Amino acid sequence: MTVTTVSLTLAAASGASAATVFGFQDAYDPINWTLTNNNADGFVNTGGAPASISLTGGNNGSGGFGTTDYTTTAAAAGTVTFDWNYSSADSPPWDGFGYLLNGSFSFLTDSPSNGTSTFNVLAGDSFGFRVYTLDNIFGPGSVTISNFSAPIPEPSTVLSLLVLGGLGAGLKYLKRN
Numbered sequence: 001m002t003v004t005t006v007s008l009t010l011a012a013a014s015g016a017s018a019a020t021v022f023g024f025q026d027a028y029d030p031i032n033w034t035l036t037n038n039n040a041d042g043f044v045n046t047g048g049a050p051a052s053i054s055l056t057g058g059n060n061g062s063g064g065f066g067t068t069d070y071t072t073t074a075a076a077a078g079t080v081t082f083d084w085n086y087s088s089a090d091s092p093p094w095d096g097f098g099y100l101l102n103g104s105f106s107f108l109t110d111s112p113s114n115g116t117s118t119f120n121v122l123a124g125d126s127f128g129f130r131v132y133t134l135d136n137i138f139g140p141g142s143v144t145i146s147n148f149s150a151p152i153p154e155p156s157t158v159l160s161l162l163v164l165g166g167l168g169a170g171l172k173y174l175k176r177n
Contacts, residue, residue, distance in 0.1 A: 018076035018151035023050030027075035027152050033128065034071050042068025042131060042140065052146040057095055057131030059140040066136050071100060071128030074121035078151025085114040085146075089139025097143045100128045110141075121151065 024030055030046035030053065040058025048054065058066035074080075086109050088095040096110035099117060102125055108117060121127055131141045 018078040019154045020078065020149050021152045022147075022149045024053055024148055025050040028072060028148070028150050032072050034069075036067075036069045036071065038067045038069075039064055040066030040068045040133060040136065042066075044070050048144075048146075052144055052148075054142060054144045055129055055131050056142040057097075057140045058133045058136050059138075060136045062136045064136060065132070065134055067130055067132045069100060069128055069130045071126055074123055074125040074127060074151065076151040076153045077120075077122045079118055079120055080127060080150045081116065081118045081147070082145050082149070083114070083116050083147040084108065084143050086141065086143045087112045088141035090133075090135070090137075090141065094135050094138065095131065095133045095141030097129070097131050097141060100126070100130050102126050105130055116147075123151075123153075 021028060024046070030044075030049050033044075035042075035044050037058065039060070039062060041060040042055065042057045045054040045056070053070070055068060055070050057068045060066065084097065086097045088110075092110040094110070096107060098105050098107040099119065100106075101119060101121065106119070108115065119127075129143065129145060131143055133140065
């Protein structure tokens with residue numbers, strides 16, 4: 001590749017931006033998420049997707065701590081926003097809810113409540129939601145996530161990189177001839 005081609009490609013990549021997808025669809029379709037239970041028997045209900053999903057934590061009777069995580073990978077850098085509505089048959093602080101970013105848990109509530117949360121991600125970051133239980137008895141916590149939005153690559157950015165790459169190859173061909 002010529003210096004011109006490399007310069008054009010780097011210039012296009014540095015100006016890359018992200019679009020936003022609304023709902024659990026495209027790169028954030030439920031098929032692209034992973035449900036993980038650790039000493040829990042929680043589950044996810046994706047029947048409301050793309051508008052919403054519901055995550056229910058553990059209640060396996062073990063008497064010990066457990067987590068139910070629902071995670072995915074950020075398709076682009078940008079902002080993740082979602083509304084949440086949490087409830088539990090158990091009393092606080094025995095079950096709770098929050099979000100995960102690269103394995104770090106951010107607590108949101110352990111009481112029946114609702115709200116809106118926002119955080120930033122980089123392309124390739126792991127993020128998602130967690131319902132935890134301290135005791136795995138007396139009923140699970142459950143959260144409904146709605147109005148979810150997250151970044152996806154801007155289609156024009158990918159196209160720009162392809163066009164610039166082709167232009168660079170063409171210029172190299174012309175220079176040879």
